[in-house]
Amino acid sequence: MFKEYYNEISTYLIATFDADFILLTVLITTGISIVYFIGMSYIITQMDTRYFIRKNAVNKTNSAKKYDDKFNKNHNLTLLKSSVTVVIQIVKIIIGVFLLLCGLLMLVLPGQGLITMVIGLSLIPFPGKDKLVQYILSRKSIRTSLNWIRVKAKKEPFIFD
Secondary structure: HHHHHHHHHOOOOOOOOOHHHHHHHHHHHHHHHHHHHHHHHHHHHHHOOOHHHHHHHHHHHHHEEEEHHHOHHHOEEEEEEEHHHHHHHHHHHHHHHHHHHHHHHHHOOOHHHHHHHHHHHOOOOOOOHHHHHHHOOOOOOHHHHHHHHHHHOOOOOOOOO
């Protein structure tokens, strides 16, 4: 059944497109996949080992500090620093949405869809983000994949709990 389906698809593609076009498409998608894997591996290896647990602990301890910092005049940002901070946040959100969409596509296409979605979600600020990231990270396959990449790069594995 699969062999017949594959033969029909390949016959249709060869009849519709030139063989050089099909080869070029395969080479381009292979190259993009390799560059993507190298880029994601680099990002994963540069993350702190406590990245996924630090957010919960930092948010709980910094909630009281935020109130005190509002009244502390030493921490006032200049207009230039605040505008740079806003631009950086916007770029993070755009990259996060892009990675999230790529991850969704990779659920049905070849690639590391769930890992890409986790990284994209970690860049986008929205209510309930930490719970969603923790839910995705609760899958053993995701944790194993993330730590496999880190071990291959001779980095310490992530600490999730």
